[in-house]
Amino acid sequence: MQVKQYKLFKSKIMDVEAQNKDLKLLKLPSIMKLTHGIHVMMPAHNDYSNVLVSSANVDAPALVSAVVSAIELALRGIHGEGARTMILMNVLPLGCAPSFLGFALTNPTLQKDKDSCIASYNAVVDLHNAELKKMVESLRTELSWNGLVLFDLNAIYMDAVRNPSKYAVTKPLAACCGAGGNEYNINLAIPCGKSGTVNGTTVTAGRCSDPSQYISWDGLHPTESFAEHIASAMLKGEFTYPSFSLKEACKP
Structure with missing residues (x-):
């Protein structure tokens, strides 16, 4: 889907350029700026989320092989469209995400x-x-794609779980926005922003008083403050493989 949208966007820009319309007025980049821009992909979280909570027995090697193959196909497609700088994020530790920890409360076999x-x-x-x-290593070699970089989202998330004070976090395993009722502030039947009934009482999954004390906003996605930590690390070239400074890459 991401590749399809990218191709569609690129096609629309080419149509605009062919008509000699003002790209700046339309707030569109030129094809050159698009292909020479910084591309970021954060795939696979939903692929694993949906399977892990719906199946007790997961064929991990087969699942991983299918997901990674799909990502490789997408990367080849984006590269074929001219993208040369790509930051690919890996998957965060889903076992530490509040939504999954909340799910585990009703599944005691999960250790x-x-x-x-x-x-x-x-x-x-x-x-x-x-x-x-x-x-990634294979594609970098095969396509001479030196601009293909892996950002270790998993590592920075685990660092925050293990060293929360480093990120000014006090509740690393709880969600900021939730319906409460347990240590993870998660009620799977009442997602963030929604209301539901618990023991005859209407409950709304609202936001916490200080989101900066949390890693997770709604049980899976990061809070704005933790997203800032992620962006800062990316700009500095931390948690990247191979070493890559986004700040340097953005210089004219």
């Missing part, structure tokens, strides 16, 4: 690891991230 995260979920994610890195 926790030393970080109080769901071990089996993180094992699948770790396998994905390892295979993703191998694929």
Whole structure:
């Protein structure tokens, strides 16, 4: 889908350029600026989320192989359209995400690891991230794609879980926006911003008083403050493979 949208966007720009219309007035980049821009992809989270919560027995190697192959196909497509600088994010530790921890409360067979995260979920994610890195290394070599860079979203998330004070976080395993009722502030039947009935009482999943104390906004997505930490790390070239400074890449 991302590749399809990219091709469609590029096609529309080419149509505008062919008609000699003012790209700046339309707030569109030129084809040159588009292909020479910084591209960012954050794939696979939904692929794993949907499977992990719906199936007790996951064929991890087969699942990971299918997902990584799909990402590789997408990368080849984007590269074929002229994109030369691509930051690809790996998958965050889903076993530490509040939504999955909340799900585990009703599934006692899901064991926790030393970080109080769901071990089996993180094992699948770790396998994905390892295979993703191998694929990136292979594509960099095959396509001479030096601008293909892996951003280790998993590592910065785990760093915040293990060293929350470093990020001014006090509740690393809880969601800011939720319906409460447990330590993770998660009610799977009442997602962020929605209302529902709990024991005959209407409950609304609202935001916390200080989102900056949380990693997770709604159980999966980061809070604005943690997203700033992610962006800052990316700008500085931290948690990247190979070493890459977005700040330097953005210089004219």
